[in-house]
Amino acid sequence: MTVKANTQIFLNYVDGEWCESISKEVIGNESPSNTEDVVGSVQKSTRKDLEEAIAAAKSAKKKWGNLTGNERADYLYKAADILESRLEEIATCMAREMGKTLAESKGETARGVAILRYYAGEGLRKVGDVIPSTDSEALMFTTRAPLGVVGVITPWNFPVAIPIWKSAPALIYGNTVVIKPATEAAVTGAKVIECFADAGFPSGVINMVTGQGSVIGQGLADHPDVNGITFTGSNKVGRQIGQSVLARGGKYQLEMGGKNPVIVASDADIDLAVNATISGGLRSTGQKCTATSRVIVQSDVYESFKDKLIEKVREIKVGNSLLDETWMGPSSSEGQLDTVLSYIRKGINEGAELLIGGERLTGGDYDNGYYVQPTVFEGVTNEMAIAQEEIFGPVLALMKVNSLEEGLQLANDVEYGLSASIFTTNIKKMLTFINDMEAGLVRVNAESAGVELQAPFGGMKQSSSHSREQGQAAIEFFTAIKTVFVK
Ligand SMILES: NC(=O)C1=CN([C@@H]2O[C@H](COP(=O)(O)OP(=O)(O)OC[C@H]3O[C@@H](n4cnc5c(N)ncnc54)[C@H](O)[C@@H]3O)[C@@H](O)[C@H]2O)C=CC1
Numbered sequence: 001m002t003v004k005a006n007t008q009i010f011l012n013y014v015d016g017e018w019c020e021s022i023s024k025e026v027i028g029n030e031s032p033s034n035t036e037d038v039v040g041s042v043q044k045s046t047r048k049d050l051e052e053a054i055a056a057a058k059s060a061k062k063k064w065g066n067l068t069g070n071e072r073a074d075y076l077y078k079a080a081d082i083l084e085s086r087l088e089e090i091a092t093c094m095a096r097e098m099g100k101t102l103a104e105s106k107g108e109t110a111r112g113v114a115i116l117r118y119y120a121g122e123g124l125r126k127v128g129d130v131i132p133s134t135d136s137e138a139l140m141f142t143t144r145a146p147l148g149v150v151g152v153i154t155p156w157n158f159p160v161a162i163p164i165w166k167s168a169p170a171l172i173y174g175n176t177v178v179i180k181p182a183t184e185a186a187v188t189g190a191k192v193i194e195c196f197a198d199a200g201f202p203s204g205v206i207n208m209v210t211g212q213g214s215v216i217g218q219g220l221a222d223h224p225d226v227n228g229i230t231f232t233g234s235n236k237v238g239r240q241i242g243q244s245v246l247a248r249g250g251k252y253q254l255e256m257g258g259k260n261p262v263i264v265a266s267d268a269d270i271d272l273a274v275n276a277t278i279s280g281g282l283r284s285t286g287q288k289c290t291a292t293s294r295v296i297v298q299s300d301v302y303e304s305f306k307d308k309l310i311e312k313v314r315e316i317k318v319g320n321s322l323l324d325e326t327w328m329g330p331s332s333s334e335g336q337l338d339t340v341l342s343y344i345r346k347g348i349n350e351g352a353e354l355l356i357g358g359e360r361l362t363g364g365d366y367d368n369g370y371y372v373q374p375t376v377f378e379g380v381t382n383e384m385a386i387a388q389e390e391i392f393g394p395v396l397a398l399m400k401v402n403s404l405e406e407g408l409q410l411a412n413d414v415e416y417g418l419s420a421s422i423f424t425t426n427i428k429k430m431l432t433f434i435n436d437m438e439a440g441l442v443r444v445n446a447e448s449a450g451v452e453l454q455a456p457f458g459g460m461k462q463s464s465s466h467s468r469e470q471g472q473a474a475i476e477f478f479t480a481i482k483t484v485f486v487k
């Protein structure tokens with residue numbers, strides 16, 4: 001897009017300074033709720049800009065790594081306080097920039113504050129164990145060393161929480177960071193980095209370079225001075241990053257897609273299951289890797305579940321993310337909207353029956369944004385694209401089964417394994433589901449989306465690099481264990 005004259009321009013943050021890219025080019029971001037609302041523009045950086053950021057992070061790492069956890073924690077607490085004081089403004093920016101409703105954007109920003117405080121607390125928690133040696137005169141224990149420079153590559157769907165849940169543990173465990181936020185949400189990302197900058201982190205400890213994934217993201221993945229890469233995004237890009245980092249012997253962590261099922265058993269609380277399916281599948285316009293997309297319902301409750309679901313979906317108010325009455329905002333971009341509409345067409349062409357939705361919303365203010373109706377299909381079979389591929393949109397696929405065993409078999413018959421829910425009041429069914437479901441997050445009588453910051457998060461199968469982030473699990477990626485023997 002052409003950048004308007006009065007658009008606010010956000011700079012890169014390198015070695016403690018806000019600076020322009022040497023390209024002198026910027027990328028403008030317009031709101032998917034109303035494309036006339038230009039949120040701001042960010043630097044279209046080059047590999048040279050990235051080189052400078054990596055060099056700054058490299059030269060800062062020794063001093064930062066040598067601080068005590070307690071000293072590093074002070075900076076994180078300060079960043080949390082600043083983010084909290086700017087919550088309203090940053091949440092509004094997020095809602096404008098990527099279309100999440102204002103209420104959800106505020107919730108996510110508050111979560112960012114809580115994550116910063118949680119990881120600040122990590123600065124005073126234990127990092128190792130004493131292990132009995134076979135030598136009675138020796139002391140053996142483990143401690144941990146930071147990786148060094150960590151590259152953080154983030155998506156647009158959680159522009160505050162994901163950059164923070166990757167950067168905060170990296171920093172508290174003594175690493176320095178170069179972050180490349182998703183361009184589609186990089187103005188929000190820049191505001192988050194302003195909070196770190198204003199907290200007074202020493203120069204070079206945290207750096208941000210915006211720009212194209214193929215240039216800046218790939219540049220981070222390829223760079224020999226970047227010791228670890230943590231990524232959230234699509235499987236296609238994640239795999240490519242994993243291969244690049246592996247090829248040069250670096251460490252990587254990938255959080256990727258999901259095709260998350262909800263199983264509704266015959267003894268489920270149907271109202272609870274309906275509400276959770278709607279919240280898990282359609283909040284954030286279905287743009288969560290943990291979003292519900294397959295709804296597997298036992299035949300004896302299928303019709304009553306379906307009727308209640310459709311009735312509730314019909315009530316959903318789609319609109320501008322900034323309006324109080326909006327329950328669901330737009331797709332985050334034109335490309336994302338096109339992807340969703342193309343999956344809806346595929347569903348119809350492959351023989352699924354459209355129960356509600358299926359169209360782009362048009363007329364009035366809708367014409368200025370990328371709005372799609374919340375959509376529900378039935379008669380979905382497992383070989384259809386809408387049953388197998390991540391849509392990242394407000395599309396639910398209903399599938400009828402005769403038993404829990406059949407439901408579980410369907411639920412597991414995809415390449416992904418991120419999150420999954422069951423609705424049942426039967427303890428035996430719960431336990432079978434917990435044991436047999438191939439997913440990193442297994443939830444009972446709760447929606448598939450929504451993670452708690454103090455608990456490990458990550459997927460099985462193709463959903464992740466088999467690592468976990470968040471909670472104390474983060475220490476495994478961001479540090480290396482040293483086994484120490486003293487005599
Ligand atoms: N698991 C999740 O939370 C997410 C999944 N997705 C999935 O991915 C689809 C496409 O969304 P995108 O934003 O295009 O995701 P993406 O995977 O292309 O982008 C994620 C991040 O990787 C960067 N990137 C892109 N190409 C790169 C490359 N060659 N090397 C290094 N970094 C690169 C991007 O600039 C962004 O910062 C969505 O429709 C959805 O299905 C997207 C965002 C988040």
Ligand SMILES: O=C(O)CCC(=O)C(=O)O
Nearest residue numbers: 287288289290449450451
């Ligand atoms: O469900 C959540 O709160 C987190 C989802 C997530 O990590 C993602 O969509 O990338």
